[in-house]
Amino acid sequence: xxxxNYFNEIVTNVNKKIEEYIKGxxxxxxxxxxxxxxxxxxxxxxxxxxxxSDLLGGEKERxxxxxxxxxxxxxFTLIHDDxxxxxxxxxxxxxxxxxxxxxxxxxxxxxxxxxxxxxxxDAFKGMDSERITKAFSIFxxxxxxISEGQALDMQFENRKYVSEEEYLDMIxxxxxxxxxxxxxxxxxxxxxxxxxxEALSQYGLNLGISFQIVDDILGLTADxxxxxxxxxxxxxxxxxxxxxxKALKEASEEERKIIDKTLGNRNATKEELSTxxxxxxxxxxxxxxxxxxxxxxxxxxxxxxxxxxxxxxxxALKYLAEFTVKRRK
Amino acid sequence: xxxxNYFNEIVTNVNKKIEEYIKGxxxxxxxxxxxxxxxxxxxxxxxxxxxxSDLLGGEKERxxxxxxxxxxxxxFTLIHDDxxxxxxxxxxxxxxxxxxxxxxxxxxxxxxxxxxxxxxxDAFKGMDSERITKAFSIFxxxxxxISEGQALDMQFENRKYVSEEEYLDMIxxxxxxxxxxxxxxxxxxxxxxxxxxEALSQYGLNLGISFQIVDDILGLTADxxxxxxxxxxxxxxxxxxxxxxKALKEASEEERKIIDKTLGNRNATKEELSTxxxxxxxxxxxxxxxxxxxxxxxxxxxxxxxxxxxxxxxxALKYLAEFTVKRRK
Numbered sequence: 001x002x003x004x005n006y007f008n009e010i011v012t013n014v015n016k017k018i019e020e021y022i023k024g025x026x027x028x029x030x031x032x033x034x035x036x037x038x039x040x041x042x043x044x045x046x047x048x049x050x051x052x053s054d055l056l057g058g059e060k061e062r063x064x065x066x067x068x069x070x071x072x073x074x075x076f077t078l079i080h081d082d083x084x085x086x087x088x089x090x091x092x093x094x095x096x097x098x099x100x101x102x103x104x105x106x107x108x109x110x111x112x113x114x115x116x117x118x119x120x121x122d123a124f125k126g127m128d129s130e131r132i133t134k135a136f137s138i139f140x141x142x143x144x145x146i147s148e149g150q151a152l153d154m155q156f157e158n159r160k161y162v163s164e165e166e167y168l169d170m171i172x173x174x175x176x177x178x179x180x181x182x183x184x185x186x187x188x189x190x191x192x193x194x195x196x197x198e199a200l201s202q203y204g205l206n207l208g209i210s211f212q213i214v215d216d217i218l219g220l221t222a223d224x225x226x227x228x229x230x231x232x233x234x235x236x237x238x239x240x241x242x243x244x245x246k247a248l249k250e251a252s253e254e255e256r257k258i259i260d261k262t263l264g265n266r267n268a269t270k271e272e273l274s275t276x277x278x279x280x281x282x283x284x285x286x287x288x289x290x291x292x293x294x295x296x297x298x299x300x301x302x303x304x305x306x307x308x309x310x311x312x313x314x315x316a317l318k319y320l321a322e323f324t325v326k327r328r329k
Numbered sequence: 330x331x332x333x334n335y336f337n338e339i340v341t342n343v344n345k346k347i348e349e350y351i352k353g354x355x356x357x358x359x360x361x362x363x364x365x366x367x368x369x370x371x372x373x374x375x376x377x378x379x380x381x382s383d384l385l386g387g388e389k390e391r392x393x394x395x396x397x398x399x400x401x402x403x404x405f406t407l408i409h410d411d412x413x414x415x416x417x418x419x420x421x422x423x424x425x426x427x428x429x430x431x432x433x434x435x436x437x438x439x440x441x442x443x444x445x446x447x448x449x450x451d452a453f454k455g456m457d458s459e460r461i462t463k464a465f466s467i468f469x470x471x472x473x474x475i476s477e478g479q480a481l482d483m484q485f486e487n488r489k490y491v492s493e494e495e496y497l498d499m500i501x502x503x504x505x506x507x508x509x510x511x512x513x514x515x516x517x518x519x520x521x522x523x524x525x526x527e528a529l530s531q532y533g534l535n536l537g538i539s540f541q542i543v544d545d546i547l548g549l550t551a552d553x554x555x556x557x558x559x560x561x562x563x564x565x566x567x568x569x570x571x572x573x574x575k576a577l578k579e580a581s582e583e584e585r586k587i588i589d590k591t592l593g594n595r596n597a598t599k600e601e602l603s604t605x606x607x608x609x610x611x612x613x614x615x616x617x618x619x620x621x622x623x624x625x626x627x628x629x630x631x632x633x634x635x636x637x638x639x640x641x642x643x644x645a646l647k648y649l650a651e652f653t654v655k656r657r658k
Contacts, residue, residue, distance in 0.1 A: 025477075102413075106412060107480055110409060114476065117446060117472075133450060133455075137450060139446075140450060143446075147358065148355045151436055152355060154432055
């Protein structure tokens with residue numbers, strides 16, 4: 001079964017909202033803010049949000065606005081993270097701070113951060129006050145937790161040892177939280193029961209963990225063009241991914257030395273990075289894919305516990321959980 | 330009449346909220362985020378917000394939360410602006426990015442941005458949905474406009490000519506907007522009429538314009554210790570303040586050359602900066618103070634158009650408008 005039409009309609013409508021809201025009279029600022037949206041992107045979070053709303057019979061228009069809100073929020077974090085991580089390429093293009101300079105990149109992120117709230121406010125306008133407050137509570141908590149996750153990620157770069165548990169806690173905050181927020185907000189828009197919203201939250205959270213594990217895998221295995229950013233940048237930046245953690249546990253003394261020497265060395269050559277990546281992959285690839293599968297299964301279980309009102313949406317959400325693990329970029 | 334007790338009670342309670350909300354388990358991140366609050370600051374925006382709420386009989390607890398929201402929002406903009414402007418000192422201390430590094434400063438600003446929304450959400454919790462939506466609409470618009478103002482401010486640094494009208498438009502966005510937001514939100518919390526909230530908005534807006542004009546004056550005239558940051562940094566950064574604009578209009582050919590040469594020259598010596606400042610002041614000081622007086626008067630007029638329910642709060646708001654012009658730091 002193909003969901004192309006279903007997904008295309010969501011992406012088209014969410015993109016329309018983004019175009020409508022990210023617009024203003026200060027040209028530079030709005031060009032820099034809109035830049036990454038025009039570079040593609042999977043729109044995975046809006047897809048999850050709108051399909052979650054559809055699953056429980058929510059209003060399309062509200063779901064599109066909230067879908068745009070999570071995508072705009074996500075893009076704000078990408079712009080600021082690229083500065084913090086000194087990344088120079090994203091989606092096959094120079095990052096915002098490379099193209100527009102540091103001050104404008106900070107400002108564009110801040111603008112998108114506020115715009116995300118504007119979109120959310122409009123998505124829930126006219127609903128009962130309890131639901132509005134709940135929506136803002138979910139959204140703000142999410143951003144706070146994402147910031148904490150980014151702080152942990154940066155701290156880990158300077159640490160000798162990071163446990164698998166710590167890694168999972170970090171990606172739960174940094175990545176999975178926004179997926180969980182997306183599915184929860186979809187359920188909230190549709191007026192879902194507390195139980196259903198909690199199940200949707202679990203679907204998003206587990207899908208998000210699976211997504212990040214696969215992201216870490218693809219950083220070592222993907223086709224660089226498809227990936228849209230340099231291969232091995234995680235190694236260069238010293239990111240303590242699940243693959244690195246597992247490999248450091250299993251590798252020989254000699255191999256461990258190579259990993260230690262290469263990890264976080266911003267001057268490492270492509271060859272050194274590749275040698276290091278091969279060692280890491282040897283010990284961790286199967287393990288990481290198995291872990292991603294486990295979290296995907298948890299996501300699917302949570303989804304099954306809900307009484308679907310819309311079969312296409314439910315199947316689309318299943319497909320998205322499968323896609324998370326199977327994707328090549 | 331002294332408002333010391335009245336103001337102290339507000340500041341104490343708002344500070345308590347800030348301490349309560351800017352707290353979490355990632356030590357570095359929260360230390361960097363809380364840092365500027367512990368360095369003092371006038372808490373002018375919370376004072377305006379709470380007094381505006383008091384003026385129309387609002388609930389104290391809600392006003393304190395919203396007061397903390399605008400102060401936290403203001404602090405987020407300070408942290409990011411200091412990065413963009415390459416400022417190294419604020420409130421007599423190293424700026425956040427100097428003390429904690431660029432990545433952590435960006436992240437601390439982002440965290441505070443989200444925390445401001447969390448405080449606002451809690452301030453309006455349980456109120457009718459229309460008012461909640463209105464509050465978020467005011468707040469988000471405000472941040473969007475502030476970002477636009479900061480973009481204009483940066484653009485102006487690279488422009489040869491900026492008109493007084495353009496300057497006023499810029500400070501209306503960059504500075505006055507948050508004052509207007511503070512007084513409006515205070516009125517909204519108290520359930521004020523549309524007319525009263527609009528009058529409060531005008532009070533805040535005009536006070537804010539007056540505040541920024543005086544800020545620009547103090548940047549050339551204040552005692553450096555009292556100011557808490559280097560004198561003449563506006564000249565070094567090439568800021569097109571009202572004083573610069575007026576002086577460039579009135580100065581002799583020779584003097585204009587000195588201003589042009591010094592403005593935006595980050596390597597200018599203290600002596601060159603001082604010579605330039607003297608020329609600027611000669612032509613613009615009286616003019617700028619007159620302009621600040623005019624906007625203060627507009628703020629007072631707007632205040633007078635409201636039927637006060639609380640005389641102490643009304644007089645305190647009058648005092649704050651006067652203080653804006655009279656202050657030395």
